[in-house]
Amino acid sequence: MISSEGLTVEFDDLTALRDLSLEVDDGGFVTVIGPSGCGKTTLLRTLGGLEEPTEGSVSVGGASPAAARRDGRVGFVFQDHALLPWKTALENVTFLRRMAGKPADETGAREVLATVGLEKFVDARPATLSGGMKQRVAIARAIHLGADVLLMDEPFGELDELTREEMSVEICRIWRNYRKTVVFVTHSIPEAVLLGDRCLGLHGPPAEIAWERSIDLPRPRDRGVFESAAFQEQVAAVRRLFHGER
Ligand SMILES: Nc1ncnc2c1ncn2[C@@H]1O[C@H](COP(=O)(O)OP(=O)(O)O)[C@@H](O)[C@H]1O
Ligand SMILES: [Mg+2]
Structure with missing residues (x-):
């Protein structure tokens, strides 16, 4: 609560x-x-x-x-998705979790990306994704964080x-x-x-x-x-x- x-x-x-x-x-x-x-x-x-x-x-x-x-x-999703431009969608999703000191879970990260409809874009960098897709990555990142x-x-x-x-x-x-x-x-x-x-x-x-x-x-x-x-x-x-x- x-x-x-x-x-x-x-x-x-x-x-x-x-x-x-x-x-x-x-x-x-x-x-x-x-x-x-x-x-x-x-x-x-x-x-x-x-x-x-x-x-x-x-x-x-x-x-x-x-x-x-x-x-x-606690996970944040801002208007500006705040993804790291040099990292792929998958790396963006796993990075924050690592920073929080939680055990790596690449399978889990792929699953969350699939849940938000990005299974085909795990290796894409933010610049190649549409605005909606970038926000999906940001949401996946907050969920994978385990917040x-x-x-x-x-x-x-x-x-x-x-x-x-x-x-x-x-x-x-x-x-x-x-x-x-x-x-x-x-x-x-x-x-x-x-x-x-x-x-x-x-x-x-x-x-x-x-x-x-x-x-x-x-x-x-x-x-x-x-x-x-x-x-x-x-x-x-x-x-x-x-x-x-x-
Ligand atoms: N770090 C800050 N320093 C000074 N004033 C701020 C700061 N952050 C927000 N404000 C001011 O506080 C008020 C509320 O801002 P904000 O919470 O961003 O509103 P909203 O998200 O509803 O648009 C605004 O007048 C804004 O200028
Ligand atoms: Mg505001």
Whole structure:
């Protein structure tokens, strides 16, 4: 479980988070939406131990986020996939796990790459892969790391709309297979609804939780969900919350 209480993060002359409390159950999927600059990235970075809170606390499965990250229990997927350009897809996937001091497992790495549809591209370097494929490598890398918590910061923000839809359906499937605990930042309302058990709206800075809604849609959620009336209703409801209507 991820649990944060009274989180405040101050930069030099700006309070980015204020008194923010949040809990995510094991295996839960929380999506976070909010306007640009409201503090979403700072929240994720703080949950993952990349940013030290000025006040308040975070626990990731009972440990400090820094310790959880050191042990490879937290994986990040950023908008910019952050792959090493000189390494192949397979090497990118295995490298991070090695850095976390976990035993090498090349068979496992190949399996994860196959799961994200890249079995034919294990030896490809990032420059030869499309944007969606690079993000698949970044996701495979976080899963192979063995992280039980995935923090995803607008991972599909740079992708075209169709690839983006395809990738979010893919994430639903991966999450079903691997049962990770996920906090997923997006500025797409349909994406937030498709993926989340729960959707949080932030406003700020300082980032505060403006509203929260559970997304009551059956799982598994696949491509067909986009056309369902229930999905459209949830999207409309979240959009009203986002615009401050009830
Ligand atoms: N390291 C930093 N130092 C100073 N200000 C920062 C730093 N990181 C983020 N900020 C500021 O904090 C606010 C929230 O930023 P961020 O968390 O990146 O928002 P979001 O991800 O929602 O766009 C912004 O005003 C941003 O300029
Ligand atoms: Mg951001």
